[in-house]
Amino acid sequence: MSQPLLDIRGLAVTIPTRDGERAAVSNVDFTVDRGEVVGLVGESGSGKSLSMLAVMGLLPRQLHVSGSIRFDGVEICGAPERRMRSLRGRRIAMVFQDPMTALNPVKTIGAQITETIRLHNPTLSRAEVKARALALLEIVAIPAPERRFEQYPHEFSGGMRQRVVIAIAIANDPDLLIADEPTTALDVTIQAQIMEIFARLREERGMAVVLITHDLGLVAGLADRMSVLYAGRVAERGPVGPVFAAPRHPYTAGLLAAVPSIDDVAERLYAIPGTPPSLGDRPEACTFAPRCDFAVPLCRTSEPALTRVGSALVACHRAGELSLSDLPRKGT
Amino acid sequence: MLKVVVRRLLVMPFLLLGIVTATFLLAQFTKGNPLISIIGARNLDNAEIVAAAKARWGLDGSVPERYATYVWNLAHGDLGTSFRTKQPVLTDLAQRLPATLELVICAMIIGAVGGIVLAIVSAEFKNTFADHLARLVALLGSCLPVFWLGLIALFLFTVQTQMLPGPGRLDIRAVPPPAVTGFMLVDTLLAGNWGAFVDALRHLVLPALVLGWSVMGIITRMVRASMLDVLGQDYITMARAKGAGRLRVLIHHALANALIPALTILGFTFAYLITGSVLVETIFSWPGIGSYAVDAARSLDYPAITGVTIIGGLGFLIANLLTDIAYAVADPRMREAG
Numbered sequence: 001m002s003q004p005l006l007d008i009r010g011l012a013v014t015i016p017t018r019d020g021e022r023a024a025v026s027n028v029d030f031t032v033d034r035g036e037v038v039g040l041v042g043e044s045g046s047g048k049s050l051s052m053l054a055v056m057g058l059l060p061r062q063l064h065v066s067g068s069i070r071f072d073g074v075e076i077c078g079a080p081e082r083r084m085r086s087l088r089g090r091r092i093a094m095v096f097q098d099p100m101t102a103l104n105p106v107k108t109i110g111a112q113i114t115e116t117i118r119l120h121n122p123t124l125s126r127a128e129v130k131a132r133a134l135a136l137l138e139i140v141a142i143p144a145p146e147r148r149f150e151q152y153p154h155e156f157s158g159g160m161r162q163r164v165v166i167a168i169a170i171a172n173d174p175d176l177l178i179a180d181e182p183t184t185a186l187d188v189t190i191q192a193q194i195m196e197i198f199a200r201l202r203e204e205r206g207m208a209v210v211l212i213t214h215d216l217g218l219v220a221g222l223a224d225r226m227s228v229l230y231a232g233r234v235a236e237r238g239p240v241g242p243v244f245a246a247p248r249h250p251y252t253a254g255l256l257a258a259v260p261s262i263d264d265v266a267e268r269l270y271a272i273p274g275t276p277p278s279l280g281d282r283p284e285a286c287t288f289a290p291r292c293d294f295a296v297p298l299c300r301t302s303e304p305a306l307t308r309v310g311s312a313l314v315a316c317h318r319a320g321e322l323s324l325s326d327l328p329r330k331g332t
Numbered sequence: 333m334l335k336v337v338v339r340r341l342l343v344m345p346f347l348l349l350g351i352v353t354a355t356f357l358l359a360q361f362t363k364g365n366p367l368i369s370i371i372g373a374r375n376l377d378n379a380e381i382v383a384a385a386k387a388r389w390g391l392d393g394s395v396p397e398r399y400a401t402y403v404w405n406l407a408h409g410d411l412g413t414s415f416r417t418k419q420p421v422l423t424d425l426a427q428r429l430p431a432t433l434e435l436v437i438c439a440m441i442i443g444a445v446g447g448i449v450l451a452i453v454s455a456e457f458k459n460t461f462a463d464h465l466a467r468l469v470a471l472l473g474s475c476l477p478v479f480w481l482g483l484i485a486l487f488l489f490t491v492q493t494q495m496l497p498g499p500g501r502l503d504i505r506a507v508p509p510p511a512v513t514g515f516m517l518v519d520t521l522l523a524g525n526w527g528a529f530v531d532a533l534r535h536l537v538l539p540a541l542v543l544g545w546s547v548m549g550i551i552t553r554m555v556r557a558s559m560l561d562v563l564g565q566d567y568i569t570m571a572r573a574k575g576a577g578r579l580r581v582l583i584h585h586a587l588a589n590a591l592i593p594a595l596t597i598l599g600f601t602f603a604y605l606i607t608g609s610v611l612v613e614t615i616f617s618w619p620g621i622g623s624y625a626v627d628a629a630r631s632l633d634y635p636a637i638t639g640v641t642i643i644g645g646l647g648f649l650i651a652n653l654l655t656d657i658a659y660a661v662a663d664p665r666m667r668e669a670g
Binding site for chain 2: 108
């Protein structure tokens with residue numbers, strides 16, 4: 001197999017705090033192949049967004065990034081700003097979580113779309129740029145693009161704004177699209193429309209997508225593979241089908257169990273007990289152990305390495321022995 | 333938006349009337365006798381002269397009577413005659429206002445550009461040496477008294493190094509250009525007198541710098557705060573994710589938003605400077621409104637005092653109106669709002 005489009009190895013992000021450097025992301029491995037959709041799943045604060053901002057080189061200066069991030073075979077971790085700038089918006093693009101705040105309120109939609117085209121295609125004429133921007137608005141199914149072009153973000157609904165954000169992201173036909181919770185802030189019906197746009201883009205343009213989300217439904221619907229992050233570390237990663245069918249990590253199993261299902265007659269929804277550890281409180285052991293029903297003494301003293309179990313990689317000391325697919329439905 | 337402007341314009345006369353009333357009353361209750369400056373202290377014992385002067389200058393009626401007369405005249409565009417210069421106040425003001433405006437506009441440009449640049453540097457390099465230095469520079473201007481700064485500036489640049497000319501608007505020996513606009517920089521150019529233009533510009537440098545530096549602090553502080561707020565917004569990350577360079581993000585994306593809340597302070601500062609330039613005008617012998625106000629106050633020249641106050645009040649009202657209009661221009665969300 002050829003080299004992956006994005007190949008992250010041993011990524012760590014540390015945040016300076018009053019008590020010294022704290023690792024928000026540690027030892028994360030993550031790959032994305034061309035044209036592939038990978039789900040990056042985890043709770044808030046699990047390091048999903050930080051990892052992907054690290055790929056873009058957009059983390060605040062105070063945060064320290066180490067490890068290796070290879071994009072299309074080239075190391076970009078710590079690459080000079082000039083090089084990152086030519087990648088951003090051209091080969092790697094990003095869709096943000098909240099369309100209400102992702103667009104500049106004082107610039108017209110047209111100006112914001114054409115900006116990204118012009119930044120990376122300085123030789124195009126004004127008319128060419130505008131034609132391309134209007135075509136983009138049509139791709140993301142915004143009606144009356146000519147009129148919308150001159151309008152400001154506040155004249156758009158949330159769903160329409162997210163379409164604009166997507167239009168900006170795909171303006172230069174990027175190889176990799178990082179979508180950070182692209183539908184979290186939207187209504188359910190709008191969510192479906194937005195996901196449809198993603199599916200189509202991938203189909204028609206062969207764009208690889210990293211889908212950052214805590215919504216397992218989205219992952220099931222769109223992704224080929226998934227990585228589950230917990231407290232800044234990879235808990236489990238593998239092809240979506242097998243992981244859904246037979247999760248190997250108790251945390252993954254817990255997440256899956258927490259998804260309510262129509263057939264579920266249980267009176268109470270399942271919730272993983274406890275809360276994720278805070279930044280300063282991440283022991284050199286399994287970080288999930290304090291919340292895990294299956295923890296043994298070993299889990300509290302040593303950190304499990306990612307090991308292959310079936311088609312997945314799992315960071316759990318007991319991955320081989322546990323059968324978790326029927327874990328949660330406690331009520332039934 | 334137009335509705336707002338019209339409404340503001342309609343309210344303006346009433347606000348001005350309030351300002352006039354307050355100033356008129358305050359002047360009446362001030363201890364002191366304006367007749368001293370009109371006829372001189374020696375003639376105060378001469379009842380005939382006093383009565384004649386009172387009648388001539390409208391000081392013989394009761395306070396309400398005089399107030400009514402004043403407002404009536406004011407409504408007809410007559411601000412009275414100055415006790416001191418014996419000229420219509422309107423003429424005095426018309427002669428002196430351009431000098432102040434010229435100074436204030438230059439000071440404002442220096443203060444605003446300097447303040448905004450310092451704010452951008454200090455927001456971009458928050459909590460670094462550059463940030464501290466930028467804020468110190470801005471703060472010093474606000475802290476050091478203007479009269480002291482003015483004197484030091486004159487000492488350093490005029491007396492010691494002789495790099496710049498001393499007080500006044502033009503060299504004393506120079507023949508001023510015919511007054512067309514009253515703005516020395518414009519009039520010298522209109523007269524085609526390049527040498528005089530340079531001379532006027534050189535005269536402007538020190539007072540404008542001192543006055544501009546004195547307002548730089550508050551502008552820096554406001555713009556820095558709103559820049560920091562804006563720089564944390566998603567659309568800034570988004571702009572960087574598009575591949576925009578740091579400078580483009582700062583100016584094109586961040587400043588365009590950060591200046592909106594700062595418009596208020598810019599408008600306010602401008603209005604404040606119109607009457608707040610007193611000290612600088614005094615030190616640099618600048619023949620503007622400020623020095624006129626000082627002279628008027630010294631001689632209890634009621635019409636002149638009220639006249640200056642009206643100019644100051646009008647300055648604030650106009651600055652407010654312009655700020656509102658600027659808001660609408662800068663922020664598309666404000667345009668439709670009634």
